[in-house]
Amino acid sequence: MQISEKQIELVNNRIQALVKAESFYGKKLAEAGITEIHSAEDFKKLPFSEKKDLREAYPLGLMTAPEEEIVRIHSSSGTTGLPVIIPYTQKDVDDWAIMFSRCYETAGITNRDRIQITPGYGLWTAGIGFQNGAEKLGAMVIPMGPGNTDKQLQMMQDMESTVICATSSYALLLAEEIEKRGIRNRIKLRKGVIGSERWSQKMRERISTELGIELYDIYGLTEIYGPGIAINCEYNEGMHYWDDFLYIEVIDPVTGENVPDGEQGEIVITTLVKEGAPLIRYRTHDLSRIIPGKCKCGRCYPRLDVIQGRTDDMMKFRGVNVFPNQIEEVLASFPEISSEYQVRISHIEGKDVMRIYVESDSKTNCNDLSKRIADKFKSRIGFTPGVKVVEIGVLPRSTKKTARVIDERYQ
Numbered sequence: 001m002q003i004s005e006k007q008i009e010l011v012n013n014r015i016q017a018l019v020k021a022e023s024f025y026g027k028k029l030a031e032a033g034i035t036e037i038h039s040a041e042d043f044k045k046l047p048f049s050e051k052k053d054l055r056e057a058y059p060l061g062l063m064t065a066p067e068e069e070i071v072r073i074h075s076s077s078g079t080t081g082l083p084v085i086i087p088y089t090q091k092d093v094d095d096w097a098i099m100f101s102r103c104y105e106t107a108g109i110t111n112r113d114r115i116q117i118t119p120g121y122g123l124w125t126a127g128i129g130f131q132n133g134a135e136k137l138g139a140m141v142i143p144m145g146p147g148n149t150d151k152q153l154q155m156m157q158d159m160e161s162t163v164i165c166a167t168s169s170y171a172l173l174l175a176e177e178i179e180k181r182g183i184r185n186r187i188k189l190r191k192g193v194i195g196s197e198r199w200s201q202k203m204r205e206r207i208s209t210e211l212g213i214e215l216y217d218i219y220g221l222t223e224i225y226g227p228g229i230a231i232n233c234e235y236n237e238g239m240h241y242w243d244d245f246l247y248i249e250v251i252d253p254v255t256g257e258n259v260p261d262g263e264q265g266e267i268v269i270t271t272l273v274k275e276g277a278p279l280i281r282y283r284t285h286d287l288s289r290i291i292p293g294k295c296k297c298g299r300c301y302p303r304l305d306v307i308q309g310r311t312d313d314m315m316k317f318r319g320v321n322v323f324p325n326q327i328e329e330v331l332a333s334f335p336e337i338s339s340e341y342q343v344r345i346s347h348i349e350g351k352d353v354m355r356i357y358v359e360s361d362s363k364t365n366c367n368d369l370s371k372r373i374a375d376k377f378k379s380r381i382g383f384t385p386g387v388k389v390v391e392i393g394v395l396p397r398s399t400k401k402t403a404r405v406i407d408e409r410y411q
């Protein structure tokens, strides 16, 4: 998706603010000798921003607006080392609420809905983001925060909540409790807005069927406002994102080059109007793709596919970027094999070799199945692995996707 003239103008405004504030990015620009951009080609020359840059700016090095305009900070839960602190101006808080209420509207939620919010409140952006967006929409908020399932279910019945906002795992837990307690006929939920962790189609169907509700994936990250920057519509073919606030690119995570629309890669986000901590070309390390063409719903906002994983999971094989979820997708199309698999990549006689072990019961014609799976890999991903079918129960069980891939090339 090429950057528009209007978006370029907004980026130039942000560049000026960053240079003036002497932030890390202002310095990067000065080093690159860039003071302004004029075209889509110029934009691609702008340096990336990384999580590391944000961490090094701790505590308030990202602050780009004058301190008297900063009304709030949020912080991402740093898994390693220092957290990232993001300052917000009142305009940033308002813009975020506008985007979030647009998400609710896209999900068919209105000011007649009663929205029960279970993500946490505090330093991180979850609960308060869901709340501000709902208030902007004019809906009634039931600000529960996480945990205390008894109270959640009590309020859900007494307040007649129609929308639940939750992580996928908490939504599943609530669904199971409702089923267990036999109170489904006292629950008025009609929709669920589910936060951005990656979840399987199976889990989605379970939550949706058990609660009898429609589910919507909402995307976002603390560095870029928080949740609320993209959501799927009723057609559920990717998530619409708000290109008047954000410019989104997808790049090859290894080379940093833009990939064509439709191709998978790393999501890179530029904030177009953020004041407190604008970010230019921020590498999210989330994997997805831009879905080309217009959505059936008629909305003009472009679409991102649901998040497919993290760039850290990617493998480079014979010059092709391969993601574990692509392997899973191919294997999932063969009902005769179990959900377990193992991938071994080795370097034999100067050549990269991939072997995939799958499980099937003894009645299957193994040679035929191996060949069909290998052919599907060739047509879908572009190379032919060796496929070996073993008996069910032979492969080690693991809940982590990455543990199923053993790369022997660099050992």
Ligand code: ZN
Binding pocket: 233, 234, 235, 240, 295, 296, 297, 298, 299
């Ligand atoms: Zn749509």
